[in-house]
Amino acid sequence: MTPDHGPSVGPVLVMGAGLVGSYLGGRLQAAGARVDFVGRPSVLDELAAHGLVLTDLAGGRHELPAPALHLHPALPAGARPSLVLLCVKRPALIDTLAELAHALPAGTPVLCCQNGLFPAAEARAAAPGLMLLPAMVPFNVMRRGPGHFHQGTAGALAAQDAPALRPWPAVFRQAGLPLSLRADLRPVQWGKLLLNLNNPVNALSGLPLRAQLLDARHRRRFASLVAEALSVLRQAGVEPQRMTPLAWDRFVQVLRLPTPLFRLLASRMLRIDSHARSSMAEDLAAGRPTEIDYLCGEVVRLAREQGRRAPLNARIADDIRQVQAAPAALRRPPAVR
Numbered sequence: 542m543t544p545d546h547g548p549s550v551g552p553v554l555v556m557g558a559g560l561v562g563s564y565l566g567g568r569l570q571a572a573g574a575r576v577d578f579v580g581r582p583s584v585l586d587e588l589a590a591h592g593l594v595l596t597d598l599a600g601g602r603h604e605l606p607a608p609a610l611h612l613h614p615a616l617p618a619g620a621r622p623s624l625v626l627l628c629v630k631r632p633a634l635i636d637t638l639a640e641l642a643h644a645l646p647a648g649t650p651v652l653c654c655q656n657g658l659f660p661a662a663e664a665r666a667a668a669p670g671l672m673l674l675p676a677m678v679p680f681n682v683m684r685r686g687p688g689h690f691h692q693g694t695a696g697a698l699a700a701q702d703a704p705a706l707r708p709w710p711a712v713f714r715q716a717g718l719p720l721s722l723r724a725d726l727r728p729v730q731w732g733k734l735l736l737n738l739n740n741p742v743n744a745l746s747g748l749p750l751r752a753q754l755l756d757a758r759h760r761r762r763f764a765s766l767v768a769e770a771l772s773v774l775r776q777a778g779v780e781p782q783r784m785t786p787l788a789w790d791r792f793v794q795v796l797r798l799p800t801p802l803f804r805l806l807a808s809r810m811l812r813i814d815s816h817a818r819s820s821m822a823e824d825l826a827a828g829r830p831t832e833i834d835y836l837c838g839e840v841v842r843l844a845r846e847q848g849r850r851a852p853l854n855a856r857i858a859d860d861i862r863q864v865q866a867a868p869a870a871l872r873r874p875p876a877v878r
Contacts, residue, residue: 551621551622551623551624552574552575552576552577552622553574553576553622553624553626554579555576555577555578555626556625556627556629557580557629557633557637558578558579558580558588558612558628559580559584559628559630560682560683560690561628561654562578562654563588563682564595565628565654566578566626567593567595567603567605568717569712569713569718571595571605572716573715574712574716577620577622578611578612579614579616579617580612580614585612585613585614587687587688588607589610589612590688591688591689592604592605593605593610593688594686594688594689594690595689595692596685596690596692597691598695598814601717616640616644616645620644621645622649623650624650624652624706625645625649625650625651626652627651627653627654627655629655630655630824630830630832631655632832632834634653634655635660635663636667638653638664638668639667641668641671642667642668642670647671648670648672649672650672650674650703650705651672651673652675652676653673653674653675653676654676654677655835656733656737656820656836657836657839658730658731658839659673659675674703674706675700675701675726675730676698676699676700676726677698677699677700677726677730678698679694679695679697679698680694680695680696681693681694681750681817681819681820683816685816691817693750693813693814693816694750694812694813694814695812697720698718698721699720699721699723699726699729700720700723700726701723702722702723702724703722707722710722727779728779728780731774731782732782732784735767735770735771735781736784737836738763738766738770738840738854739753739766740819741831741860741861742762742857743819743821743822744821744822744824744825744864745857745861749818750817751811751813751817752815754803755811756800757800760800760803761796761797762857764793766857767789767793767796768793769851769853769854770840771793773843773847776849777843777846779843785810786809795807821833821861825865830865833861833862833865834858837851837855837857837858838854838858840854841855
């Protein structure tokens with residue numbers, strides 16, 4: 542398609558061109574932005590051979606031929622991006638920030654698009670000269686074929702407000718990626734983290750997300766993890782952002798309903814591509830480190846700070862670590878408890 546050029550912007554650097562990075566960067570380039578993609582050789586080889594095809598739940602489709610993509614196995618020398626989308630997984634965040642700080646001009650705005658909470662002090666120690674802005678990506682991206690990335694769930698991006706970011710919501714909107722700027726992103730991060738407590742449940746279930754949510758055993762395990770986390774958050778005086786039309790207590794109640802009632806009341810929640818799986822499921826299958834320590838692990842840490850325990854979140858985190866540590870041939874989810 543011919544991009545419909547929106548507001549004039551400088552170049553964008555995607556650091557970590559995996560599922561989310563390739564999708565976000567591709568949508569921005571399809572809307573007219575100059576985008577440089579830095580990623581693993583396996584991903585870059587795929588994009589160099591097949592280009593990018595981007596699809597979504599609404600039936601949208603954008604195609605970028607391989608020759609139009611700017612692909613780099615490492616940070617390009619002399620890079621001067623107007624915006625960095627940092628899309629590496631949370632375990633790689635600090636090392637990657639140090640790499641960016643060494644190469645980019647001071648003051649470069651960096652949207653940190655990781656799951657979990659943004660580790661502000663540690664991140665700023667690693668990259669003191671950069672403008673580090675936590676961001677939240679609410680939707681799931683899956684690979685549907687070589688170079689084909691599909692947005693399998695809905696939601697709008699959010700980021701910490703800063704003057705340097707204020708021209709960008711119009712650019713993201715032009716790309717079909719609504720972006721809201723928030724004075725305080727912490728409640729949003731906790732809200733997204735509560736939803737992400739389903740990631741280990743999904744990874745251990747072996748099912749696509751939609752099928753897993755329609756299975757009462759798995760859905761109620763998710764509900765129990767959220768309920769435990771809400772109790773910990775309330776004791777700590779943290780109010781998580783509502784991420785669905787339902788208040789959090791009502792959300793837990795709906796998850797615990799019998800499946801026919803859940804299907805009826807949660808039709809919006811079930812608007813998920815039938816093949817979509819959590820990123821944690823993909824990581825486990827590929828033998829990559831997961832983000833469990835930055836999801837359930839955050840709940841366990843906050844509970845400990847309050848002088849209490851979060852046994853359900855601790856247990857499922859242990860289950861994920863057990864599967865993660867097993868040889869590939871023996872990597873089987875433990876039975877649902």
